[in-house]
Amino acid sequence: xxxxxxxxxxxxxxxxxxxxxxxxxxxxxxxxxxxxxxxxxxxxxxxxxxxxxxxxxxxxxxxxxxxxxxxxxxxxxxxxxxxxxxxxxxxxxxxxxxxxxxxxxxxxxxxxxxxxxxxxxxxxxxxxxxxxxxxxxxxxxxxxxxxxxxxxxxxxxxxxxxxxxxxxxxxxxxxxxxxx
Numbered sequence: 001x002x003x004x005x006x007x008x009x010x011x012x013x014x015x016x017x018x019x020x021x022x023x024x025x026x027x028x029x030x031x032x033x034x035x036x037x038x039x040x041x042x043x044x045x046x047x048x049x050x051x052x053x054x055x056x057x058x059x060x061x062x063x064x065x066x067x068x069x070x071x072x073x074x075x076x077x078x079x080x081x082x083x084x085x086x087x088x089x090x091x092x093x094x095x096x097x098x099x100x101x102x103x104x105x106x107x108x109x110x111x112x113x114x115x116x117x118x119x120x121x122x123x124x125x126x127x128x129x130x131x132x133x134x135x136x137x138x139x140x141x142x143x144x145x146x147x148x149x150x151x152x153x154x155x156x157x158x159x160x161x162x163x164x165x166x167x168x169x170x171x172x173x174x175x176x177x178x179x180x
Contacts, residue, residue: 052076055139063146067154080137082123085145086153087111087130097128104130111150119144133157 050058055076064072067083075081087107094100107130119141124133130152136142145151 049079050139050143052139055143058143058147060147062149063143066146066151071154071156075142076139079139080135081142082133082135082157084155084157085132085134085151086155087132088150088152089130101127104128107150108132111148114150115144115148 067075075083087104089107090103094103104127108125120134120136122132123135126132134145136145146154
């Protein structure tokens, strides 16, 4: 069994679960693998897409600091990408969870208006954290998202195996997990 999450996302989702707000589908962290085709409903840009070199040149210095260098290189190698987006949060946060959720939804709406809805598709939105899992269908859209001041950081979707998820007691007559 494998669970897919980012290290930051895991901590924030775990803390959200402790506050009693997890469990419904909008707060879960199950996401798909990196895509190879554009998502339905998001039209590719009408302009030609950037080459890798053009996209790299169009990124600002602050955009280059929003993710690990090796991960940004892998994103620029592909046209279609999926990744987590962490939004810039204004401090101090409201005390109640409902107020924070309202603040996060307003931040995400402002960022969507700033970036443009045709530049990305939301794969999974998290209501209790300032984070969204999105897909961009071109390097030009990737540059637009990264250059946005509303975006604090991006992170990849990482899969970690969970130890101890095998059967507790072996069933007689079945091969052991080590033999498989």
